[in-house]
Amino acid sequence: MSAAKPNVQINEDYEKLYGFHVPEHAVFKAELGLDEGKVRQISGMKGEPSWMLDFRLRGFRHYRQKPMPQWANTELLNSIKFDDIYYYLKPTEKKSESWEDVPAEIKETFDRLGIPEAERKFLAGVSAQYESESVYHSMREDLQKQGVIFLDMDTGLKEQPEIVKRYFGTVIPPADNKFAALNTATWSGGSFIYVPKGIKVEMPLQAYFRINAKNMGQFERTLIIADEGAEVTYIEGCTAPSYSSDSLHSAVVELIALPHAKLRYVTIQNWSKNVYNLVTKRAIAHEGATVEWLDGNLGCVGEGERVYSESGPTPIEAVQPGTRVWSFDESARQWLLCPVVARKDSGEQQVYEVRCSNGRAVRLTANHPLLKIHRDPSRPKKLGRYSLRWTPLEELSVGDWIVYPTALPTEGVVHRFRQPVLNGHFTGKNQYGASYTVNSHARLPIALPREADEDACWMLGLWLADGDAAVIDGNAGRPRFGRVGWSVPRGDRARRRLVRLLNQCVGKPRLSERKDGHYFRVNSLEFALWLKANGLSSGARRKRVPGWAFTLPPRMRLSFLAGYLDGDGHAQNRGVTVKSASRELLSDIQALATVCGMHASAVHTAQVKLDINQTGQLKSYVTHSLALSRVQTLRSFLSPRLRSRVKPARHPQHYHSLTGLRATDLLPETAGATRITAIHHARMARTYDLQVDGTCSFVVNGLLVHNSRLTMKYPGVYLMGRGARGEVLSVAFASDGQHQDAGAKMIHAAPDTSSVITSKSISKGTGRTSYRGLVKVYPGAVNAKSTVRCDALLLNPESRSDTYPTMEIDEKRVQIGHEATVSKIGDEQLFYAMSRGLKEQEAMSMIVNGFIEPFVKALPLEYAVELNRLVQLEMEGAVG
Amino acid sequence: MTKESEMDRPLLAVEGLHISVEGKEILKGLDLSVNAGELHALMGPNGSGKSTLSFCLMGHPKYEITAGKIRYRQEDIATLSPDERARRGIFLAFQYPTAIPGVTIANFLRAALRGVRGGDVPVKEFRQTVKTHLKALGIPDAFMNRYVNDGFSGGEKKRLEILQMAVLSPLLAVLDETDSGLDIDALKTVAAGINALRSPQRGILVITHYQRLLNYVKPDAVHVMMDGRIVRSGGSELALELESKGYEGFRLPTAPIEVGA
The missing domain is CATH 2.170.16.10 (Hedgehog/Intein (Hint) domain)
Known part of the structure; x- marks a missing residue:
């Protein structure tokens, strides 16, 4: 086995990947359909002051100049329709101030989190962004009286232009990276919070974001300012219920803690479904200020x-x-x-x-x-x-x-075929207006199987390879005629068995053969509808293996596969290779073969020139192929001719x-x-x-x-003023076989700054947690203090916890401490709780919940509820 | 036994109990019987196996019963887990209660009560019960928001044990050196807590080194335990005798003699 590391070093590459630095060697430029005119238009529609327009234009210029990072999905960027942004800026929905007007989806989010309504209303300020437009916004009156500003960014700019102008873009300037520049040019929505001097906001402010349209770029901009001596906690939760793969989320979050202010920022993104890429987030702590950061994410x-x-x-x-x-x-x-x-x-x-x-x-x-x-x-x-x-x-x-x-062992279930609903009678009218009943000729007798057997499965497998079907609607829009065909020529290896089986269903006279003998069909509406009802649709690109085929008993599954291979497969050494125009169909076959215990290759794609229709001219086709090996179990199901060409296995299979x-x-x-x-x-x-x-x-x-479940991302705090303080608190839970990371980034750029990183991790079973963090101290940041505390709780003897602290210290007079404690759920703790009547599992989760209590305490209620639920979920099966 | 109870069968009957911990035999044929309505004191020097007995009664997994039986209300409870015993009404006040950081006493107690009762406890009722007991034990209400035994002084820990006992109101309470390390005021509180719990339905086993708790809590029987078995049983006067003679006077000759209870 090779000892070489793979080219996957996400942790080391974190800065590069998540946009703190953009590599300069990147090359291409995307036009994005965005030009200066559009930027002006955005600004104009919003009625922004001229300095903001200048700012946007600056962002746009930087965006044009900056190289595209190599990792970026340019297709995705190109697909953004900037016109949509105008659409969403139209004030089509009015902001609602009362709970009743909040969209049902957002209410459902609360429901999902299990928050009683009374408590929801109690939450200090709830702001929800719905397709860039804030639809619900309310603030507790006393906060408003204190002068706390909690608005969406657009309104913030209108109502508080001076504050916005002073701080906007100071933490993350337009030139910071390409996506920050794009955001600067096109931003819309987001939160704006300003807490005046000395005001302490006790309840957390929070915003829920929703993104639910295709091709919807979200460029929200969040700016939070805690003025001198102020205190505020902001919680961001994001929901993206039908956020599609071709949309983009590029947000900028700037946090500013002015001298002696205290700012706490919480994101627990995936617990409420979030979109996480291309987001630039940074906090600055000025003299004597404190920034606390909690952040969570999941891998998938x-x-x-x-x-x-x-x-x-x-x-x-x-x-x-x-x-x-x-x-x-x-x-x-x-x-x-x-x-x-x-x-x-x-x-x-x-x-x-x-x-x-x-x-x-x-x-x-x-x-x-x-x-x-x-x-x-x-x-x-x-x-x-x-x-x-x-x-x-x-x-x-x-x-x-x-x-x-x-091979996945399954007994399988015999599929009962769905029978199509047929309209057996039509009403006819003669020229005098009298109506009479006509029996539909689609009802000609046909004995279709009621439930799957090996023959039926083989026949349908073959149909998937070589068959077609059509349903033609009559005048009334109801299906009138239908036919099912096979291009199985005379003398084909599958022909005899197929004809025999069809005879049983429809009788020989109903098989009509094309003159050249390559194709024959059954004219039966019922047959065609029957195929459709059982998930078999015609058309080379639409054909798929129906779901029920995967759950058939093994012999029927093999028959189905054999039928398909009798149609499209050809023997190659000890295996069978199959070609098709449909990649999806082949990946279904790949999966079906896997379920049957065979070895399936990847689906290979090639361009071939063929004269399929014998027109004398070569045409170019894209063809996909798949090779199956270890087909011993399948051999007896194949037609004799194909079977004889597949060489038997050399050795018993190992x-x-x-x-x-x-x-x-x-x-x-x-x-x-x-x-x-x-x-x-x-x-x-x-x-x-x-x-x-x-x-x-x-x-x-x-x-x-x-x-993969819970892992932590690495929030960063820049300590820029004397005596500034940064704190990151994180929790990670690793269960069996998992490896979870937690960590933080602290940049000390001023004297007397201090930072505390507390990483709480819980390992269960063979779970393993790691702390990875960066503490950087710039020259001149004398007396910087940094404490890294890693508390690990191990639930089982096999559990494990590691710490990998990185310290880049360019100043001698500093105090950097790293402290790691590992505790185990002692038998004594467990016994104590159990002796009070708690069941073992209850006792375990209680101890675990206690361990992460400092983290939970920092969360507002619904997140705490969610976290506790998560822990309970993780704890299930921990014992016994 | 010193006193006849209404029930003809004892609440707790320990018969010829042998217990080993990691291969070492600690209890060597212990017999003990506690009737409902009685308070027994179990006294003995360090290392005589008192705490082993208490842990074993609660079902600590580390202690292995090699011979003998523990019957609680006629049921052999040897195979029951600690929580199942708690649900049947057994309570152990720990000598060294364990800290559970991050778990508030309120949450812990409520979960315990839920566990013991086997069903949910209405918040209002729970609050009222706790409040009454807090008052009786002279514990401030803020106590409930502290983490279980986390950073507690010795006295606070013992008070919490008594509070838990009072709230859970067990049928059989075993108090393992609840008096040790207490100042005189705390000792009185603890004693008051024990006395308040005494009732004709309940049996209490107080494990202690010293006689001083017994000044406040009148035992129905006193047992002296040495080297894994009970060497002497008697009335409350035995405790006084012990106080004057010391444990040495009770030390057995080389070959142990059976002393009937």
């Missing part, structure tokens, strides 16, 4: 990746809680169907594509663990040097072996033998090991994560992955 699987569930492969975004998905139970070493507890939308994130030697590939975020076959050469050979270990993608390298399912490893010792029959052949830096993608009950893992694209 890319949109469109297919999760293997009980009803066949399902795109991850369509997996509903309650669906049972395939999962690996490590202790029993078997594949299980486990229910999904929750699906999380984790917004746009950087994903990486992992390709494996068995042809499977999946797109994941860097923190997603895969089950790796770990080799420890220091162990005695007798005890075995290999073990299974969940390892996050960022720590995997090309050459590592990971576990995947070779699973991957790794050098020096008997993989069979580690893995059950139904699991194999595959080598990672490449890890690519892929584009930003919409990502999701699943919480699977019990095992916490699931099968995506034929590879086993673990859910």
